Amino acid sequence: MLDYLSQHLDKIINTAIVLIVFFVFQLIIGIIIRAIGKSRKILVSRAKIVARYFSVSLFLITLLIIAFIFGIDVDDLVVVFSSIFAIIGLALFASWSILSNVTSGIILFFSFPYKIGDKIKIHDKEFEIEAIIEDIRSYQIHLRKDNGDLVTYPNNMLLQKAVTLIEKDALDK
Template sequence: MTFFETYQTELITSLFTLIFLFIIRLISKKVIHKIGKKTGINDARIQLISRYSTVTLVLIALLVETFIFGAQLKDLALVFSSVFAVLGIALFAIWSILSNITSGVIMFFSFPYKVGDKIQIHDKDFPIEAIIEDIRAFQLHLRLDNGNLVTYPNNLMLQKAVTLVEKDAMDEGTDAI
């Protein structure tokens, strides 16, 4: 018997599963793009969130494929417990990076400020009043009135009180020229 004859059912099921997940990927990409455009988010952030959703779907596809080809839950539990033990140690070392990425995803869907807005961050140790120049995966780029560039971590943006001082200050500044 050949490989295809032996695993015919599994291969057909895998094909339908991959087609289904590919359709979900297309729909999620379209929804993310639509939400991003509707809320005025720049294309780089839309692409970043789209990549995050694609990676999540690939991981789901790998998990589903292992079940299709006959892996038992107890076998996967052993593999995942070993992998998560190693990842847990590694992720503990880089928790701040992960919190910034998570904050970046949250900010994509519910951040009330846009590039060009002038904001004030109410931090008792280092208060900032600046224009949002760019919103990235890990941090915001803020331009101070004196021209200095400040990178501010995304997770702190969600922890601190922020006030909108001036809507789209960059456009209004260029109109005066």
């Protein structure tokens, strides 16, 4: 055991450094996302979801770096990642709208000009929806119409349609 540790001490130290950097970056990204959420008055739960997406991405990059530290051959990684991406690609092709809505949810977190409580009108070819934003989730936005009906509208469609602000903080009234 001591012989193994002495032979691979540099790899273990480099891995420890990468893990420390990972945790520091994760902490910094979490603080930045929470600060953006707080400055734009976005729910804490939404900020946590977006922070989780970034943490998972950062974790996968960290695993890749650790694999290189331990001398994993690039050709072996290409085979593994191409197999994984082929499987994920088939699964996401079957449910592409889920990935599209999650991506749209992240975009909405950073650039959507409206927040929970605002009354908006969504202009679609066939219909118009006038409702108050009740919740913005990973996949869809929850809208409450004046008659009390709950409408769930996909995030990706929200980015594709024209949206008009009717009233700010309509829930406060």
